[in-house]
Amino acid sequence: MERRVSTVISDNISRLRTEALERIAAAPSMEAVDAVRVEALGRKGALAQFSKDFGKLTPEERAEAGKALNAAKQEIEEAIERRRLGFESVALAARLEAEWVDLTLPAPGTRPGSLHPVTQIQQEIEDLFLSLGFTVLDGPEVETEYHNFDALNIPPDHPARDMQDTFWLDGGLLLRTHTSPVQVRGMEQFRPPLRMIAPGRVFRNEEVDASHEHTFYQLEGMMIDRDVSVAHLLYFMKILLTSVFRREVTVRLRPGYFPFVEPGFELDIHCLICGGAGCPVCKQSGWVELLPCGLVHPNVLRLSGIDPEQWGGFAFGLGLTRLAMMRYGIDDIRLLQSGDLRFLKQF
């Protein structure tokens, strides 16, 4: 019996589909896949040829054959797409593989520099006091005798002038021996209540060696208000030290003589090197003198036009240079002003 045309077409489509799928699967390159596409799916391709024979079919048969044809087309197209994606990902992988870079090479351009260790400590302490409502003031490095001594209750011929060896300049001027004159300038500029700190460079006429410098850095602090007590001073000093050393430090307050405060104190901390047991750094005492402070002397307030019966205050002076040396374990003070990058690049 003669086979029905529709069955023949259907068989041919099926055979061609199988053949095309096999060739696509076996294609070694995208070009070979594309060749299969042209042969199978192109306008003059094999599947297109079949549709020419559709005229011989009954409408029912035609519909059936058309469905089969479309299904085969779609299957082949999907197979081609899968292979294309496959070839592309292999190509991408190969390209990426080839793009290896040595990221251990140095970055181009200059390395960042660094701030001086004293600057770093100074800025830390400035930030702390700013957060506590203190303002940061500046004063001149060349001072008058009045601001450096007289206004701080150190009149001429007072033996306390010996406590600070002074560099004298032309015209009766001097290089400030402490940052305390900025207290006076602060009180002249602002009326109480007043909270201020004044970091800066100070000078003492001393021979320089590993532990003595003629130029060093202090940070002065002062608070003037209606009711200021030793207990308040202790509160701020405790906050300051905890912040600077980033841990609780053991302190002791003992009498110290500074003409601009009364009572005057020396605040000592337990030696950070030996923890209080005694070592060469603390001269075996277990304590390191860190911070002279006290309640502002009424004469100092009076000289700056503030009534000591109405106002009181505390003041302190922190050695920034000493602090930097303690924090970084610097054993020669001269390094700080040496300008030697072998030292400065470490911070």
Added chain:
Amino acid sequence: MKFSYNWIRELVDGLDAGPRELARLITMKTAECEGVEEAGAHLDAVSEARLLEVEPIANSHNRKVLLDTARYGRRTVVCGATNARPGLRSVYVPAGTGLGGRRIGTAVIDGVESDGMLASGAELGIDRDQAGIIELDGPFDPRPDFLIDVDNKSLTHRPDLWGHLGMAREVAAIFGRPLRDPADMSLLEDGPSPVSVDIADRSLCPRYNALVFENVTVRPSPVWLRWRLEALGLNPINNIVDVTNYIMAEMAQPMHAFDADKLQGNTIFVRPARPGEHAAALNGENYALGEANLVIADAAGPIAVAGVIGGSASAIQPASRRIVLESATFQAASVRRTSSQLRLRTDASIRFEKSQDPANTVRALARAIDLLHQVSPGIRVAGGPAGDRAAPPSLPPIELPLSWLEQKLGKSLGSGQVRDILEALGFRVSPASAGVLAVTVPSWRATKDITGKHDLVEEIGRIVGYDAIEPKAPVIAVAPPPSQPRRELLRSLRSMAAAQGFTEIYNYSFVNEEMIARFGFDPSAHLRVLNPIAAGQTLLRTSLLPGLFRNLELNSRNYSSFRIFEIGREIHPLAPGELPDEIPHLSAAVVSRDDTADGLFELKRLAECLAPGCTIEPAEARSFEHPRRAAFVISRGEAIGRLFELHPSLGLDGRAAMLDVDLSRWPEATARNVKYQPLRRYPTSAFDLSVIVGSRTPSMTIQNLLASFTGPHLVQIEYLRQFVVAEGSLSLSFRITVGAPDRTLQSEEIPAIRSRVIEGMRGLGYELRV
């Protein structure tokens, strides 16, 4: 000042704290102790000894000595001292004793076994006599002691603490023990004195008392007295001088002994020196004096510089038989001025410049009577003290409100506790009104130290102990601190410079003439230091560059390329006596061994980061600048600094580019007033042009010309590149972007602008590659 532990124990009854504990408490409550050292530990081991036999040793200057020692029986030693003689009483040091840093042993010397040694006064630490072995004419009873070293600075305000009695009073108060007063006023007589005192100016000499002694024997002091002085570093001289020094060390009252028979007339004058007068002093110097110097004089002239040093002509001699003992107080400032003028600081002047207590002078004379009787048997006091004994004007009692005291300390106290502390320190206390004490200041604290109630806060606080005060946060109004834009600027500049690769350095404010000579600066334009210690400290810098140059020299040895910066102040003198102008500057440098101008452009970039919008304009080079690599940094039309390469004649290895900017003229970043521009809504177009120029035409000149010819539609002009066209001529390429804010430019407008620019440039004689 050194304090003898034993001496303090003699003055404080029942003190049982050890020397180190005592030093700790003195530090916590009175003055800073810098250390405790043991003195004379060997004195526990030594023994009095009588020399029995002294025999020569053949061919040696040494002699063999047989001793009878009090503690060790008979001993034989070899001794070289010429004063060794039978019958002499001296001091034997047994083998095994540490003495002056060495250990005494047993040794065979010149064939004789020597077991220990005989010692001199100096070897024993009793005095400074090295001439021979010590000769005893009394008991040898010095005991080992501990010396407590107190920082002189912490005694600046305490005239009373310059003697053991003052410190003992503190110790007595700290321990709640009774204080023993060594002065027995009943020893003073009332009769007239053989001498009289004439004080020219009471303000310079509040008190001058003198006591005359007769039938004096001048000889070495007993061992106990020599030991006490020597241990404190006071040189024993003779019994009379030693007593004055002893009283100074005990009662803080400096005294001086004159040989009464050497004085001219019976009046002691206290007066300013006359012009041209000299004082031949005990130290062998002859001081020229003037009216600013107070002297003690007899009828013939100065016999002492008041409060500083005695004269040599009236000094105590072995033959002195009558003495005048001076006990006085002088104005602190006057003594201090004279002492600094003569460059002579003495134990007396150091005490007088602290304002000594006038009421102490007669007490010290009473103490002297007691001591001189002990050391100069047969001595007689001739009459009473000369000079007026009127009490100095005393301060009215200080009113101390207890609530105020508690507010200052931040701690509550009982009124009984306050009263006990003040009385133990010698204050007199009585109730003034409810809650208020009337406090009378003792004379030894009243000269300068204690002037008001604020001083009493310290007296109470330190004895109570500051460790008893709890830290407490104040109650204060919350308010932002006043803003400090200049400080904020400096901070941001520092951070930016560091981020750009620059390391911050600090240089001294000092320069010297050699440093500034390289830069051609005029030394007379600098403030001068009048008392420099080192040669590097003679002038104050008017520029950061000489200091920075030193940094470049130093670091060039270790680095082939580096970047540094400093923010510091230039100090420019104004009128004499007026505060100078202190101008903050930022100076930076890039050093490189490469033969390029890259460093200059790095610094230009730094300047642009720091001062956005600044421009660089060529400038006439200064002597230390590369003649063709110097420029101004311009911000808002004002020159705020310079950018340059260092002249090679300064001798640096490699090239150093430098930036030096005046921060007082620096625009404040925070003050920049930025007004937002709406984003462009219509497209822009760009075209490139290349202009042929001479090789030294600044690109900015061409760029400005191109911009001006482009006209109002210019959006942006951008430098692209340059290349050499021929010898001495260069092609500079720019990209010009044009547009309009309110429309798209018509297609024919853009070529029209381009042609206008080209023609404009050609009109000025420039050749363009188009």
